[in-house]
Amino acid sequence: MNDRGHIASAFDRDLEGIQALIMKMGGLVEEQITSAVQSLEERDVERAERVRERDKHIDQLEDDVNTEAARVIALRAPTAMDLRVVLSVMKISSNLERIGDYSKNIAKRTGILVQMDPMGSSAGAIRRMAKTVNLMLKDALDAYVQHDVELALAVRDRDVDVDQMYNALFREFITHMMEDPRNITACMHLHFIAKNIERMGDHVTSIAEQVIYLVTGEMPDEERTKKDRTSIVAE
Amino acid sequence: MNDMRFTERNVDSTEIKIRAKNVDVFYGETHAIKGVDVDIPEKTVTAFIGPSGCGKSTFLRCLNRMNDTIDTCRVTGDIKLDDEDIYDKRVDPVQLRAKVGMVFQKPNPFPKSIYDNVAYGPRIHGLAGNKAELDQIVEKSLRRAALWGEVKDRLDAPGTGLSGGQQQRLCIARAVATEPEVLLMDEPCSALDPIATAQVEELIDELRARYSVVIVTHSMQQAARVSQKTAFFHLGELVEFGETGAIFTKPEDPRTESYITGRIG
Amino acid sequence: MTDATSGDGTSQPPRKASLLELDARTKKRNAAEARFRTYGLVAVCAGLVALVVLMVSIVNNGAGAFSQTFVTLQVELPADRLDKSGNRNPDEMRAVSTFGYSPLIAAAVVRALEENGISIEGLSAKDAGGIISKEAPAQLRNFVLANPQTLDTTREFTFLANGRIDGYYKGRVTFASAEMDKNVSPAQLQLADALLEIGVLESKFNTLFFTSPDASGQRPEAAGLGVAIIGSLYMMLIVLALALPIGVAASIYLEEFAPKNRLTDLIEVNIANLAAVPSIVFGILGLAIFINFAGLPQSAPIVGGLVLTLMTLPTIIIATRASLKSVPPSIRQAALGIGASKMQSVFHHVLPLAAPGILTGTIIGLAQALGETAPLLLIGMVAFVREFPAGPPQGFFDPASALPVQVYNWTQRSDPAFVERASGAIIVLLVFLILMNAIAVLLRRRFERRW
Numbered sequence: 001m002n003d004r005g006h007i008a009s010a011f012d013r014d015l016e017g018i019q020a021l022i023m024k025m026g027g028l029v030e031e032q033i034t035s036a037v038q039s040l041e042e043r044d045v046e047r048a049e050r051v052r053e054r055d056k057h058i059d060q061l062e063d064d065v066n067t068e069a070a071r072v073i074a075l076r077a078p079t080a081m082d083l084r085v086v087l088s089v090m091k092i093s094s095n096l097e098r099i100g101d102y103s104k105n106i107a108k109r110t111g112i113l114v115q116m117d118p119m120g121s122s123a124g125a126i127r128r129m130a131k132t133v134n135l136m137l138k139d140a141l142d143a144y145v146q147h148d149v150e151l152a153l154a155v156r157d158r159d160v161d162v163d164q165m166y167n168a169l170f171r172e173f174i175t176h177m178m179e180d181p182r183n184i185t186a187c188m189h190l191h192f193i194a195k196n197i198e199r200m201g202d203h204v205t206s207i208a209e210q211v212i213y214l215v216t217g218e219m220p221d222e223e224r225t226k227k228d229r230t231s232i233v234a235e
Numbered sequence: 236m237n238d239m240r241f242t243e244r245n246v247d248s249t250e251i252k253i254r255a256k257n258v259d260v261f262y263g264e265t266h267a268i269k270g271v272d273v274d275i276p277e278k279t280v281t282a283f284i285g286p287s288g289c290g291k292s293t294f295l296r297c298l299n300r301m302n303d304t305i306d307t308c309r310v311t312g313d314i315k316l317d318d319e320d321i322y323d324k325r326v327d328p329v330q331l332r333a334k335v336g337m338v339f340q341k342p343n344p345f346p347k348s349i350y351d352n353v354a355y356g357p358r359i360h361g362l363a364g365n366k367a368e369l370d371q372i373v374e375k376s377l378r379r380a381a382l383w384g385e386v387k388d389r390l391d392a393p394g395t396g397l398s399g400g401q402q403q404r405l406c407i408a409r410a411v412a413t414e415p416e417v418l419l420m421d422e423p424c425s426a427l428d429p430i431a432t433a434q435v436e437e438l439i440d441e442l443r444a445r446y447s448v449v450i451v452t453h454s455m456q457q458a459a460r461v462s463q464k465t466a467f468f469h470l471g472e473l474v475e476f477g478e479t480g481a482i483f484t485k486p487e488d489p490r491t492e493s494y495i496t497g498r499i500g
Numbered sequence: 501m502t503d504a505t506s507g508d509g510t511s512q513p514p515r516k517a518s519l520l521e522l523d524a525r526t527k528k529r530n531a532a533e534a535r536f537r538t539y540g541l542v543a544v545c546a547g548l549v550a551l552v553v554l555m556v557s558i559v560n561n562g563a564g565a566f567s568q569t570f571v572t573l574q575v576e577l578p579a580d581r582l583d584k585s586g587n588r589n590p591d592e593m594r595a596v597s598t599f600g601y602s603p604l605i606a607a608a609v610v611r612a613l614e615e616n617g618i619s620i621e622g623l624s625a626k627d628a629g630g631i632i633s634k635e636a637p638a639q640l641r642n643f644v645l646a647n648p649q650t651l652d653t654t655r656e657f658t659f660l661a662n663g664r665i666d667g668y669y670k671g672r673v674t675f676a677s678a679e680m681d682k683n684v685s686p687a688q689l690q691l692a693d694a695l696l697e698i699g700v701l702e703s704k705f706n707t708l709f710f711t712s713p714d715a716s717g718q719r720p721e722a723a724g725l726g727v728a729i730i731g732s733l734y735m736m737l738i739v740l741a742l743a744l745p746i747g748v749a750a751s752i753y754l755e756e757f758a759p760k761n762r763l764t765d766l767i768e769v770n771i772a773n774l775a776a777v778p779s780i781v782f783g784i785l786g787l788a789i790f791i792n793f794a795g796l797p798q799s800a801p802i803v804g805g806l807v808l809t810l811m812t813l814p815t816i817i818i819a820t821r822a823s824l825k826s827v828p829p830s831i832r833q834a835a836l837g838i839g840a841s842k843m844q845s846v847f848h849h850v851l852p853l854a855a856p857g858i859l860t861g862t863i864i865g866l867a868q869a870l871g872e873t874a875p876l877l878l879i880g881m882v883a884f885v886r887e888f889p890a891g892p893p894q895g896f897f898d899p900a901s902a903l904p905v906q907v908y909n910w911t912q913r914s915d916p917a918f919v920e921r922a923s924g925a926i927i928v929l930l931v932f933l934i935l936m937n938a939i940a941v942l943l944r945r946r947f948e949r950r951w
Contacts, residue, residue, distance in 0.1 A: 007433035008460060010440055074483040075459040304836060306760065329841045337837035343830040345849060355848070356838040406834070413839060 011076055018068045018089050025061045025096045026141040028054065030134055032103035033200070037130040039107060040193065041123050043114045051107035058100035065093040084217065088210040092144070095203040095210075099137070102196040109189045116186050122172060126194060129165045132158065133201045140207045147215045152208040156220070162201035169194045250277040252417060252447040253298060258312035260293055260302065267293050269471040271312075275417075280439060280448045282458035282479070285468035286494065291451045294468070295419050298449065299335040300328040316417070333360050336410035340422040342402035344394030344409070349386050352394040352405055353377060356413040372412055379445070380408035381438050400431025404438065411446070418442065420450040424457065436461045455495060459483050467491045558926055564670045565924025568706035568721060569661035571632060571695065573608040577644060579651040588648040598637035601644075605629050605636055605659070609691075618694045623687040631688050631695075633660035635715065635722040660708070661701060663721040663917045665692045669703055672916055709924060713886050714901065714909070720917035723910070725925055727885050731801050731900030732870060734892065738805025739812055739869050744862055746809075747816030754817075755824045756846050775814035782811050783878030791879060798880040799899040801889065807875045812865040819861020823854035856947035863940040867933050873904040881905050903929050 005012045032051055039047035069090050072078060078086055136155050143151035173187040173194075212220050253275040260268035268290045275281050275298075283291040293302070300321060302308040314321050321331055333356070345352050353373045356362075363369035373390070377383040382404045386392070394405055403423055410418060420439070424432040439461050442448055452458050458465050459479060466476040467490075475482065475491045486492045493499045517523060522530070581600060585592050606629025613619065613628065636659040643657075644650065660666075664684035667673040669692075678686045695701035712724030758764045786807035790796045796803050827850045835845035876882070882905050889898035901909070903925060910922040 007430070008437050008440065011460075070484055071480050075480060077456055077459075299837070301833070301836065329839050331839075332837060333839035339830065339833060339837065341830060343828075343834040345831065345834065346853060355835075355840075359838075359840055359844055359848075409834075409838060 011082075014068075014072050014076065015078075015082065015085055018065060018072065018086070021061060021065050021068065022089055022092055022096070023141065023145070025058060025065070025093060026137065028058055028061070029096050029100050029103070030137055030141075032058070032100055033130055033134045033137070036103040036106040036110070037127055040110045040113065041127055043110075043118065045111055045114055048107040048110040052104050055100050055104040058097055062093045062097040065089060081214075084214045088214040091210050092207050095207050099200045099203050102200050105196050106193050109193055113186060113189050122169060122176075122190055122194075125165065125169055125172070126190070126197065129162060129169070129194065129197045132162055132165070133197055133204060136162070136201065136204045137207070140204050140211065143208060143211045144214070147211070149212055149215050152211040152215075153220070155208040156205050159201050159205045162198055166194055166198040251275065252277040252317065253449075254313075254315045254318075255294075255297075256313040256315075258294070258297060258310065258314060260290070260297060260311075261309045262305070263307040267471055268297075271468075271473045273466055273473055273476055275447060275449055276464060277447050278443055278445070279464060280443050280450060280462040281464045281466065282462035283449065283451045283466050283468055284453075284455045284458045284494075285474075286499070287453065289468040290471040291466075291468045292421055295421055295449060295451045298417070298419055299332050299337055301332075301337065303328055333413045334415050335417045335419060336413060336415035338403070338406050338410050338418065338420045338423050341426045342399060342406050344397070344402050344405050346393065346395055348391045349377075349394050349397075349405060350390040353408050353412050356409060360413055362413065376408040376412040379411050379442070380404045381434070381441070382408055398431070399427050400434055403427060403431070403435055407435075407438065407442075411442075415446065418446045418448045420448065422451055422453060425453065432457075455483075467494060469494070558923055558930070561920060562923030562925075562927040564920045565709055565927075566706055567703050568708065569666040569669055569692075569701060569703050570658050571609075571661050571701045572656060572658045573605070573612060573632075573700065574654050575604055575608040575640065575657050576654045577604070577651050582644060583648070583651055588651065590645045590648055593645055593648065596641070598641055601637040601640045602629060605632050605640065612695070612698075612700055613691075616694075616698050618691075618698070620687055620690050620694065622685075623691055627685060627688055628691060630684075631662050631665050631692055633662050633721050634719050635660060660721045661692070662688075663719065663915065665689070666721050667917055668692060670920070672920075709921075710928075713888060714884055714906065715886075716884075717913050717915060717918075720913075720915045720921060723918070723921055725903065725906060725928060727888055728901045728903045728906035728925070729928075730889060730895075731804070731881070731885075732903045734801035734889065734896055734900065735805040735808055735902060736866055736870060737892070738802065738896065739808045739866060740862070742805070742809040743812045743816055743865065747813050747862075748820050748858060750813075751817045751820035751824060752846060752851070755821050756842065756850070771814050771817050775818060778874075779811060779872050780874040780878065782807050783875030785810070786875060786879050797897050797899070799883050799885070800897050801900050802896040803879050804876050804881055804902060805896070807879060808869040808872060811872065811875065812869050815865035815868065816858075816862055819865070820854070820858045823857025823861070824850060826857065827853045856944050859947075860940045860944045863936055863943070867936040867940075870936070871904055871929065871933060873902075873908060876902050876905050877908070882909060884909070903932075 032054060035047055035051045038044070039051060069086050072086055076082070136158050139151055140155045142148070143155065170191065173191045176183045177187045209220055212218075251274045255271060255273050255275075258268055258271045259266070271294060283295060285291050296302045297310055297314060298316075298321075302310060310322065316331075316335065320326075345355065347355075350373055353376050354363075354369055357369060357372050363372055374383060374387075377386065382401060385401060386397070386405075394402065397405060403426075407418075407423075423439075424435050427435065436457065439448055439450065443463075450458070450462065452461075462479050464477065465479045465482045467474045467482070467486075467488075469490055475486060475488045477487070482491065483495060486495060490499075579586065581604075582596050583589075583593050584595070606625050609628040609632065610625050636657075639659065640657065662684065664673050664678075664681065665688065668678075668684075668689050673681070673684060673689070675686045675689060678684050678689055692701060708722070709724050710729065711726045712722060713727040714724070715722040754764060754768065786803060790803045790806055791798055796806075831849050831853065832845050835849050836842075840848065881900070881902050883899060883901070885899050885901050887898075889895040889900045907922050907925045907929065910918040910925065
C-alpha cells in the first residue's frame with residue numbers, strides 16, 4: 001500500500017473527493033434499507049414516502065460520482081492503484097444506486113401492503129434478512145475504506161446466509177399462498193420484497209468483489225457460492 | 236473526508252487580468268497569429284496548448300513584449316493589462332517586464348550565486364533599500380518557489396550547480412522576486428525529468444494563490460493537470476477557450492477534440 | 501507486402517561473408533587510412549624538427565649574451581687629479597673628462613698585477629688598461645661626480661671587460677686571431693687568463709644586458725636592452741589603454757545595438773579585412789598622419805603605440821565579437837525577462853561572461869604587437885637611443901627603441917659580439933611572448949565556465 005501522497009496534491013484531493021462521495025452514498029443507502037424495512041414492519045406510510053423521496057439524492061450522487069470519475073480519468077490519466085480506485089468507485093456507485101432502487105421499491109410495495117391485512121410472521125424474517133444485508137453493506141464499505149481483503153471475502157461468504165433466508169421465505173410464501181388464495185396478492189408483494197433484499201445482497205457482494213479488485217488487482221475467481229436454488233429446483 | 240474540495244479546483248475568481256482583443260502578429264510576411272481574442276483571468280492558471288508552430292509561444296511573448304527584441308516582428312491589436320494598453324507608446328517594456336515575469340523552457344539561471352540570481356531583479360528595480368530588506372526579499376522568493384529549504388545554507392553557491400528541477404525553481408524564484416502580477420511560463424518543464432516536472436507543477440498550483448499564471452505547454456496532459464482554463468491554438472488561431480475539465484471531457488470544437496484525442500499532430 | 505527478389509525460388513541464397521575475413525574494399529580503405537595517418541605524423545614531425553632546430557640555433561647563439569666577463573679592481577681616486585679646485589663641487593669636477601679617469605683604471609690593473617706577482621711579456625700599462633671596457637671610465641666618472649666625498653679613497657669597482665676579452669672566453673677570439681686584430685693583442689689575452697686565475701676577472705650573469713641602454717659599435721659588451729624594454733613597455737601600455745576600450749566598445753555596439761542592415765555588414769567585412777593588411781602599411785599611415793600631419797615627435801613610444809593600436813584593434817574587435825557571440829542568448833533573454841534594459845543585460849551579464857575571451861584576445865593581440873617591427877622602422881624607432889625615456893606620461897614623447905627593432909639594429913652591426921647580443925635579445929623577446937601566451941591560456945582555463 002502506498003501511503004505517500006502524490007507530488008501533485010490536487011490529485012490526492014481529487015481521489016479523496018470521489019471516495020468521500022461513495023461513503024456519503026453508502027451511508028444514505030444503509031439508512032434507506034433500514035427505513036424501508038422499518039416502514040414495512042410498522043406499516044408507516046409516511047416513512048415509506050420519505051424513502052421514495054430520498055432515492056433522488058442517491059441517483060444524483062451516482063451522477064456526481066460518474067462525472068467526477070470521468071474528469072479524473074481525463075485530467076489525471078491515473079495508473080495502477082489510482083486507476084483501480086477510479087474504476088472500482090464507478091462500479092460501486094452503480095451497485096449502491098441499484099440497492100437504493102430496491103429500497104425504493106420496497107417502500108413502494110409497503111404503501112400497497114398497508115391497505116391489506118397484516119401478514120405477521122414473515123415480517124420478522126424479512127427484517128432479519130434486511131438487517132443481515134445492511135450489516136454486510138456496512139462491512140463492505142468498511143473493507144473499502146480500510147482496503148481489507150479478508151473482510152471483503154467474509155462479506156462475500158455471508159451472501160450464502162441471505163440466499164438461504166430467501167429460500168426459506170420463498171417456501172413459506174408458497175405455503176401461505178396454497179393455504180389461502182386470498183393471501184396471494186400480499187404474499188406476491190412480500191415475495192418481491194424478499195427477492196429485492198436478496199438482490200441487494202448480491203449487489204453488496206459485488207461491492208465486496210470490487211474491493212478485492214481494488215486492493216489486489218484481480219477479481220476473485222472462485223465461484224461465488226450461490227445457494228439460491230429456486231431457479232433450478234421446481235418444488 | 237471533505238467532499239467540498241472540488242470547489243478549490245475550480246476557477247476561483249472571475250476578474251480578468253489580461254484582455255487581448257483581435258491580436259495579430261506578423262514575422263515579416265508570415266502571419267503568425269490571426270485575430271486572437273482571449274481573457275486571462277486573475278489568480279488562475281491558464282494553459283495554452285496546440286501543435287508545434289501553432290503560435291502559442293509567440294502569443295505568450297506578446298504579453299510581456301518580448302517580441303520587441305525580434306526585429307521582424309510586428310504586433311497589432313489590443314492587449315490590456317488591468318485595463319492599460321501595454322503597447323501604448325508611454326509604456327516602457329522594461330517596467331512592464333517587472334510586472335509580467337517570465338520563466339523559460341530551458342532553465343537559465345545567471346552564472347552567479349543563488350543569492351545574486353534572486354536579488355538581481357529587485358536590485359535593478361530598486362525594490363530594496365538596504366541589505367536586510369534584500370535578504371528578506373530573497374528568502375521570501377525562495378520560499379515561494381519551494382526552494383528555500385534546499386538552498387538556505389548555500390546561498391553563495393553558483394546557481395548553475397543545482398539540479399535541473401532546482402534550477403527551474405530558482406528561475407521561478409527569480410521571476411517572483413520582482414513582485415510581478417502575472418507569471419508567464421514557456422514550456423517550463425520540457426527540460427525536466429518526471430519527478431522534477433511534478434514538483435514544478437505542484438509549485439505552479441501553489442503560485443496561483445498569488446499570481447495569474449499563463450503556461451504554454453506542448454503536453455496536453457500537463458495542461459490537464461495544472462490549469463483551470465485552457466486555450467487551444469491551431470495554425471495561429473484560437474480555436475477554443477474554456478474551463479479545463481470541460482475541454483478535456485466534452486470539447487465543443489471538433490478540431491479541439493481531434494487534437495486532444497491524438498488524431499491530428 | 502514485400503517484393504520477393506529471387507525469381508523462381510530455385511536459386512541458392514547468397515553465401516554470407518565471414519566477419520573474420522576482410523573484404524577487398526575494407527583492406528584498401530584501411531591501407532588508405534594508414535597512409536594518411538603516416539602523412540600526418542610525418543608533417544607533425546617535420547614541424548617539430550624545424551622548431552627544434554630553430555630553438556637550438558637561437559639558444560646556442562644567444563645564450564652567451566647572458567653571461568659577461570667582469571673585472572673587479574681596487575681603484576684609487578686621487579683628489580688632486582680629479583678635483584683641481586679642491587672644493588668637492590661636482591659642477592667644477594665635470595671639467596675632468598673621461599680621459600682623466602682612464603689612467604686610473606689602467607693603474608689599478610697594473611697594481612693588481614704587481615700585488616699578485618704576475619708579469620706578462622710585452623704588456624704596456626696602456627695595454628693593461630685596454631682589457632677593460634671603454635665604458636668603464638664613464639662609469640667611474642659618473643660615480644665620482646655623484647659621490648664627491650669618495651675622493652682620496654680607494655674603492656672597489658666592478659667593470660665590464662673589453663668586448664674582445666669577453667669574446668676570447670666565448671670562443672670568438674683566439675690567440676691566432678688576436679695577432680691580426682688591432683683591438684686586442686695576445687699579451688692582453690694572457691693578462692686576462694692571469695687575472696682569471698687570481699679571481700679578479702670572472703664571467704657571471706649579465707644583468708646589465710637587461711638594464712643598460714644600447715652602446716656604440718666600439719663597446720658591444722656594454723650594449724643592453726634597457727631602453728628597448730622600456731620603449732616596448734610604454735608602447736604596450738598605450739596599446740592596452742587605447743585599443744582595449746575602443747575595441748571592446750566598438751564590438752559591443754556592433755554586436756548588441758547596431759541594426760542588422762547592409763551598412764553594419766559592410767563595416768564588419770572591412771574590420772576583418774583590416775586584420776589582413778600588411779603591417780608596413782600601418783607604418784606608412786603612422787608616418788603620414790601622426791608624424792607629418794599631427795607633428796608628434798619621431799621615434800617616440802606614443803607614435804609607435806598609436807600605430808600598434810591601429811594594428812591591434814581588428815584583432816581585439818574580432819576576438820570580442822566572438823566572445824560576445826558565444827554567450828548563449830538564453831542569458832540575455834533571462835535578463836530581459838526580469839526587466840533589465842538592453843544596456844543592463846549587456847553590462848551585467850553578457851560582458852562578464854565574455855570577459856575571459858576578450859582578455860585572451862587582448863593578450864594575444866598585445867603579444868603580436870610586441871613582435872611587430874616593420875611599422876616601427878618606418879616611424880623612426882630604429883634610431884640609436886642612449887638615454888632612458890622619462891617616466892610616463894612625458895616619457896611617451898621621448899625617443900626610445902623597441903625590442904624587435906633593437907634586434908634588427910644589432911644584426912646590422914659588424915662586430916660579431918652584436919650577433920650574440922641580437923640572439924640574446926631574440927631569446928628575451930621569445931620569453932616574453934611565450935609568457936604572455938601562457939598567461940592567456942591560463943586565464944582562459946581559469947575563467948572558463950560551463951553552462
